[in-house]
Amino acid sequence: MNPQAAPHDAGAFHRAVWxxxxxxxxxxxxxxxxxxxxxxxxxxxxxxxxxxxxxxxVGAAMGACPDDVPWQRVLxxxxxxxxxxxxxRRLLEAxxxxxxxxxxxxxxxxxxxxxxxxxxESLF
DNA sequence: GTTGTGACATCGC
DNA sequence: CGCGATGCCACAA
Numbered sequence: 001m002n003p004q005a006a007p008h009d010a011g012a013f014h015r016a017v018w019x020x021x022x023x024x025x026x027x028x029x030x031x032x033x034x035x036x037x038x039x040x041x042x043x044x045x046x047x048x049x050x051x052x053x054x055x056x057x058v059g060a061a062m063g064a065c066p067d068d069v070p071w072q073r074v075l076x077x078x079x080x081x082x083x084x085x086x087x088x089r090r091l092l093e094a095x096x097x098x099x100x101x102x103x104x105x106x107x108x109x110x111x112x113x114x115x116x117x118x119x120x121e122s123l124f
Numbered sequence: 125g126t127t128g129t130g131a132c133a134t135c136g137c
Numbered sequence: 138c139g140c141g142a143t144g145c146c147a148c149a150a
Contacts, residue, residue: 010147010148031132031133032131032132032133033132033133033134036132036133045146046145048144048145049144049145049146050146051133051134051144051145052132052133052134052143052144052145052146053130053132053133053144053145053146053147054132054133054146055131055132055133056130056131056132056133056145056146056147057146057147058131058132059130059131059132060130060131060146060147060148061131062131063130063131071131074131075131076131076132076133077132077133077134078132081131082131082132083131088131
């Protein structure tokens, strides 16, 4: 159906994003690009376009995500919070995520490798 | 229907 | 490592 139309199911896409965000273990963070990649390429969307704006669609989905979605665990590629205010940071700190002086998280340490990565917490 | 902006990523300097 | 510029889709006014 919709061989070429495939008008990018925003509803299904948003849902897929939320589902993926829910998979992020506590005390772990993921980037928008990571989530976008895990969700996969929506039908009818060019890989280039997805690479360029997929992460943004994820962010857009976050803006409408239900409360049961740990949106706070989603950060940008720099490991920093895009939103202003200190709400998100405080929520992450409550989970054990550390921030540096620049307000950035060390993705090498708290970055989520993905669903392939076991939920173990061998941080040390 | 056009214009503008966005919870970003990547490349170059 | 930081900053600037670019890419390109969807949605709101």
